[in-house]
Amino acid sequence: MKKLPLLAMRHSCExxxxxxxxxxxxxxxxxxxxxxxxxxxxxxxxxxxxxxxADFPKIEKEMQKIIRANLPIKREKISIKKARKLxxxxxxKQEWLDEIEAKKQKPIVFWAGKDFVDLCSGPHVSDTSxxxxxxxxxxxxxxxRGDEKNKMLTRIYGAxxxxxxxxDQYLKMLEEAKKRDHRKIGKELNLFSFHPxxxxxxxxHHKGLIIINELIKYWREIHQKEGxxxxxxxxxxxxxxxxxxxxTDYFIEKMYKVTTPDVKEWNMAxxxxxxxxxxxxxxxxxxxxxxFPLKIGEIGxxxxxxxxxxxxGILRPREFTQDDAHIYCTPDQIKPELEGVINLCFRVYKTFxxxxxxxxxSTRPEKSIGSDEVWENAEKIMRQVLKEKDIPHQINERExxxxxxxxxxxxxxxxxxxxxxxxxxxxxxxxxxxxxxxITEKGTKERPVMIHRVVYGSIERFxxxxxxxxxxxxxxxxxxxxxxxxxxxxxxxxxxxxxxxELKKQEIRAELNDKNDTTSAKIREAELQKIPYIxxxxxxxxxxxxxxxRMRGEKVLGSMSLSKFLQQVNIDIAKKRQI
RNA sequence: GCCGAGAUAGCUCAAUUGGCAGAGCAAUCCCUUCGUAAGGGAUAGGUUCUGGGUUCAAUUCCCAGUCUCGGCUCCA
Numbered sequence: 001m002k003k004l005p006l007l008a009m010r011h012s013c014e015x016x017x018x019x020x021x022x023x024x025x026x027x028x029x030x031x032x033x034x035x036x037x038x039x040x041x042x043x044x045x046x047x048x049x050x051x052x053x054a055d056f057p058k059i060e061k062e063m064q065k066i067i068r069a070n071l072p073i074k075r076e077k078i079s080i081k082k083a084r085k086l087x088x089x090x091x092x093k094q095e096w097l098d099e100i101e102a103k104k105q106k107p108i109v110f111w112a113g114k115d116f117v118d119l120c121s122g123p124h125v126s127d128t129s130x131x132x133x134x135x136x137x138x139x140x141x142x143x144x145r146g147d148e149k150n151k152m153l154t155r156i157y158g159a160x161x162x163x164x165x166x167x168d169q170y171l172k173m174l175e176e177a178k179k180r181d182h183r184k185i186g187k188e189l190n191l192f193s194f195h196p197x198x199x200x201x202x203x204x205h206h207k208g209l210i211i212i213n214e215l216i217k218y219w220r221e222i223h224q225k226e227g228x229x230x231x232x233x234x235x236x237x238x239x240x241x242x243x244x245x246x247x248t249d250y251f252i253e254k255m256y257k258v259t260t261p262d263v264k265e266w267n268m269a270x271x272x273x274x275x276x277x278x279x280x281x282x283x284x285x286x287x288x289x290x291x292f293p294l295k296i297g298e299i300g301x302x303x304x305x306x307x308x309x310x311x312x313g314i315l316r317p318r319e320f321t322q323d324d325a326h327i328y329c330t331p332d333q334i335k336p337e338l339e340g341v342i343n344l345c346f347r348v349y350k351t352f353x354x355x356x357x358x359x360x361x362s363t364r365p366e367k368s369i370g371s372d373e374v375w376e377n378a379e380k381i382m383r384q385v386l387k388e389k390d391i392p393h394q395i396n397e398r399e400x401x402x403x404x405x406x407x408x409x410x411x412x413x414x415x416x417x418x419x420x421x422x423x424x425x426x427x428x429x430x431x432x433x434x435x436x437x438x439i440t441e442k443g444t445k446e447r448p449v450m451i452h453r454v455v456y457g458s459i460e461r462f463x464x465x466x467x468x469x470x471x472x473x474x475x476x477x478x479x480x481x482x483x484x485x486x487x488x489x490x491x492x493x494x495x496x497x498x499x500x501x502e503l504k505k506q507e508i509r510a511e512l513n514d515k516n517d518t519t520s521a522k523i524r525e526a527e528l529q530k531i532p533y534i535x536x537x538x539x540x541x542x543x544x545x546x547x548x549x550r551m552r553g554e555k556v557l558g559s560m561s562l563s564k565f566l567q568q569v570n571i572d573i574a575k576k577r578q579i
Numbered sequence: 580g581c582c583g584a585g586a587u588a589g590c591u592c593a594a595u596u597g598g599c600a601g602a603g604c605a606a607u608c609c610c611u612u613c614g615u616a617a618g619g620g621a622u623a624g625g626u627u628c629u630g631g632g633u634u635c636a637a638u639u640c641c642c643a644g645u646c647u648c649g650g651c652u653c654c655a
Contacts, residue, residue, distance in 0.1 A: 041650095052583060053649095140650030141582025148652045152582050155650070183648095187590080196628080196646045251655060273655055302655095307580045308646090310653060401655055420654080452655090489612040516611075517618085524616035538614055550615060 006162060007035050008123040012073060012112075013063075013131045013160040014040035015124070019116045020062035021156075025049045030118065031092040031144060031153050038170055039134065039159035043142055045092065046154045056136045059156075063134070071113035071128045075121075083107040086117055092144065093119050133167045134160040180414035182467035183313040189472050189480070189529060192314060200311040200318040202460060207480035210509070211466075212321075214478050215459055216299055218351070218576075219323050226344065228297040228325055233277025235301065236268050244433055245276050246369055250402050254305045274300035274324045275452060279434045282328060287438040292448070293333050297325035299459075313464060315419055320458040327451040328436070334449055338385045338407075338424065341453045345409055345422040348455050351576055354469060357412045359391060362399035369403055370429040378426040379405045401452075403429040409457075414468040421457035421465065473530040473552060476572040476579060483510040483569070484526040485547075488519050488538035495542045499535060499562060506566055527552065532579050533569065551579055 011034075018030045021044060028049055033042030044051075078086075080101050086109065087093035096119060100107050108121040112128060125131060137157040144150035161167040178184070186192050191208030194201070204212065220230065236258050242248045248255070248269075257266035271277065278296050287294065303319050310316060327337050349356060361382055364375045382405055386393050393407075400406050409422035427450040430436075437445045456462035466474070476482050483503055487496040493514045503510040513522045519536065526534045534550040541548055541559060549557040549565055572579060 046582090050583080054584090138649055139583055142651045143581080146652075148581075152651075154582065157650080194647085199646065245655090247655065254654085275655085304654075307653070309580065309582095309651080311647090316654080403655080406655095425655090486615085488614055491612075516609095516613095518611095518613055519615060520613090521617050522615090527616055534615080536615060540614085548614080554616080556615060 005125070008125045009131050009162070010035035010040045010160045011120070011122055012124045012128065013134050013158065014042050015110075015112060015116075015118055015120065016063050016066045016128060016131060017042050017059070017136070017156060017158060018044075018118060019066055019112060020059055022116075024059060024062055025051070029090050029092065032096065033155070036157075038161075039137070039157070041155050041157045043144070043153040043155045045144075045151065051139055051154050051156070053136075053139055060134075060136055066112070067128045067131050069113070069128060071116075073124045073127055074111045075108060075124070076111065077106050077108050080107060083109065083119065087119065132160055132162045133164045134158055135167060135171065174415070177414040177416075180468045180471045181313075182315070182413075182464040185467050185472040186314065191467070191480070194313075199308070200306060202314050202317050202319070208463075210480040211463055211474065211478050212459055215456065215463065216323075219299070219456065222344065222348070223295075223297055223325070226295070226340070227293075228295040230297045230299070231278070231281055232298060233274060233281065233300065234271070236270055237276060238268050239266065241276050241280075242269055245279075245430060246402060246433065247272065247276075250367070251304075256303050256305060270303045271300070272302050272304045274298045274302065274322060275326060275430060275450075276434075278324075278326045279430065279436060279450075282326075282436055283434065287328070287436075287448070289330060289438055289440050292438065293327050293329040293337050294448075295325055295327045297323075300324050314460040315413065315464040317460055320460045322454050323456045323459060324452070324454055327453065328431075328438070328448040329451070330438075330446075331449055334381050334426065334451070335385055337451055338382065338426070339389065341424050341451070341455075342385070342389065342391070342407075345424075345455050348422075349409075349411075352466060352469070353578060354411060354465070357410045357418045359386075359393035360396050360399075360408045360410065361386065361393050362396040362401075362406050362408065364405065365398045365400050365402060367402060368400070370432070374428040375405070378428060382407060382426060401425050401427075403427045404452075411465050413465060414471075419457075419461055419465065421462055422455050423453065423457060425452040427452055470578075471530075474532075475576060476532045476569060477576050479530070479532050480509065481511050481529065481531050482508050482573075483533045483535060484522075484529075484531045485510060485512040485535045485537065486519060486522045486526065487512070487514055488536065490514070490516075492537050492539070492542060496537050499537065499547060502562060503566075506570075508566070508569060523550070527554075532572075533565075535565070 014033050014035060021028060022030065027047040029045040031043040031045060033040060080097060083097055084094065097107060107119055109117050109119050110122060110124055111117050135158060137159055140155045141152045142155040144153055159167060159170055161170060189207060190205050192205055193203045195203060251272060255272050256270040258268040258270060259266045260268060278298060281296060300322050301319060302322055306316060306318050329337055363379050404425050404427040406423055406425040408420045410418040411421050412418050431447050431450050436448055438448050440446050485496045485499055487493045496512050496514065500510050500512045515522065523534060530552060532552045536548040536550060544559065546559040547562055547565055548559045551557060
């Protein structure tokens, strides 16, 4: 109940923006917009006017005027005919009225004062003075009705809260979130970089690659236990194989085409996914039901030529690594295998302390391969597993892969944007395309079912989420530098080197800072680099043969023997715990 | 790809109506040898994203391109 005033306020604020815009830019047309979790947005057809954030002070001032004018907001149900007349020059409202008319409803409009009217059922506040503090946030392009075939409109985002304090808090939260941006931290911690020489692709620096390799190491551990067999397939395959799987029909414009030196037209392509290669391994010999469920995994580097505007740091590069696997099984094995993969995903998220934002089940898209019956069956099994495991999820109608329904796990970045990470896809179509077979108990030949699945999704993307989740302060097992040794003066550097050698022998990633800085300065640097353990060594430690341990975040543990310290670090690493 | 914004030293940013390119941090060297988040000094560091144009003169104005950012669309 308490939410209503906030929602009404934001809705009304959105219309105040519209009213201000129409006054300042008489040629523009209003389209539509909703209240959001922090405020509102509204889409305009700007005509020939260019609106940028530089115009915000002017717009905000006009909005203030409307709010101070105390305009009463009145709701009115009117006839279609009357509504059409009211919005006679606005094709967007007319289109909307078409829909209302088709549903045999009556349009609801509201008046703010005598001059401003818009098509909206609210809820709204009773007059404009009831609108709380607001701030315009950004201007963006957005297609009318979210369809790229339509005209691009100008969208203005704004925040609106009940009190100035809440608004300030929200704006501060946005600032803080920007500090966690993986692109910023990646630069600061020397994890990776981007260069115009390879737009949209990641250059992994030594420290970033350490984390990637640790993620892969962990992946191998858990998958080996689950019976997955790791393989590797070629980076470039023939055009014919991509035709066979149907990928050229659906994604040709995003594939990197390759022309071998002996031909004129492209005849091969860099793999955009690993399935085709995996299936060729499956087909390499006759398969038996006894091998099932056959789980073939591949850490595969794939390339997709994403449009420039779709790139987003390591969360969406053009070259990325999938922790892929394909499970070949009998129809009876689908359910337990689906459950197994879902459990594995949740286990992995638990290891990293990640919270799932939501799970989405996507069903048959308009453009797809396979029969109705097969699709219905596949979707049924997926729904059933989710129901039996009582896992909350949302259904995305017609959003599945072209060969089967999919279950996606979405995680949030620091700004609350969500990213698909794990995905599980049920596929009856590709085994058909590739004529996959197995010998049954009865000695007959049957088509196996194929489950495509990734747990991290893209290792790059997963790391991006982790960087933002931890704000760069990785648990010890993932930290590129796990221990920084700081000798107090040059005299103690020799002892520090001995400690360093000892740690390296134990495969601990350690460094020594023997610069001519003060101890404080060196500690500051190590803290800024988010190094989990700092060992300070001076006269006392040399004499007592100890190390003085400081944990990341000003937690000084004091002096202890190196072996005791090692014991603690090894437990941190073994338990993959955050300190 | 589309709409909007931006690109200046390794990093973060400054530079008046167009008039010799600047700071802090980092780096290098020197001094200091220091006990838990910044000791002091000196030096070096630039195709002001690229290519055109306007001008006596362009980091600044105009055009084109590249890359990046915020969204939209897309994501096998």
